[in-house]
Amino acid sequence: MAENKQSAEAIVSDVHKKIRAAFEAFDFESNNTVDAREISTIVYSLGCFPFQKDLHDFISQVEENHSGYVHLDKFLPAMTKVLMEHKFPPIPEDLLLQAFEVLDKEKKGYLEPEELTKYMTQEGEPFTQEEMDEMLTALADHEKNHIYYKDLISQLTIDPDM
Template sequence: MEVAIPINNELDQRISDAFCIFDHHGDKRIDIREVGTVLRFLGCVPTEQEINEVIAATEMEESAGDVHLSKFMPYVAQLLSERKMEPASPEKILAAFQVLDPEQKTYITKEYMSKMMMEEGEPFTQEELDEMLAVAIDPITA
């Protein structure tokens, strides 16, 4: 028997809509491996640790490996209301870029950027790096 999940506001509706895109069986469940994708679809920029925290808080006890919308929606609505996992502002991104460009050349080489993304902070996988570089590299100077 399907239990109705109340949608109380626009935020709940956004979360439900994003969740349901990845609900491949139409049973208000997603695989835990989709949690990061749903969060990113909602405009969040979570770390792997934050994704794991969302999974830990919302994973179904009776069906390990799944997250149900009834637990996911209120938890994520609270995170979004608290402005958690928001992307950096353009000013903050520019400031970070300037740290990586101390000579003020106004560009960073592909090799240097790849090294930074693979070795510093939360490292990218090769696939993530390839995807990022596909849109980050200036096609004129590449």
């Protein structure tokens, strides 16, 4: 019994480390606070892909009195609950690969940033240009200006046993 408790504590500890690392990447003033507009990127980086309505509800829950800022003390328990309860489940790797392959009509193995921007800002639940800029900065091969999606799938998904 104690073994199970210890492993549960270890899992929560690992989850906290991942959340803190993702949060701290956007804590530019090192004051345990991030701009609320960065929360979507942080949530996505943790392998969660909520619908926009669910994401906005989550941001409202963790934002400090409509100040435009989110403090780690409020974000950490809320995001831990999301991850532990699998509230915003990750997209399976095979499904993500199929989606990229549908977009890659010429079967090149990559997408041009302009192509991805067009799809992501005009289809489904559209991303904002700011979200796309952040995504392209993180995902594009800057030498060739291509997005090699097969290399990215492991970055865009998360181990379901986490």
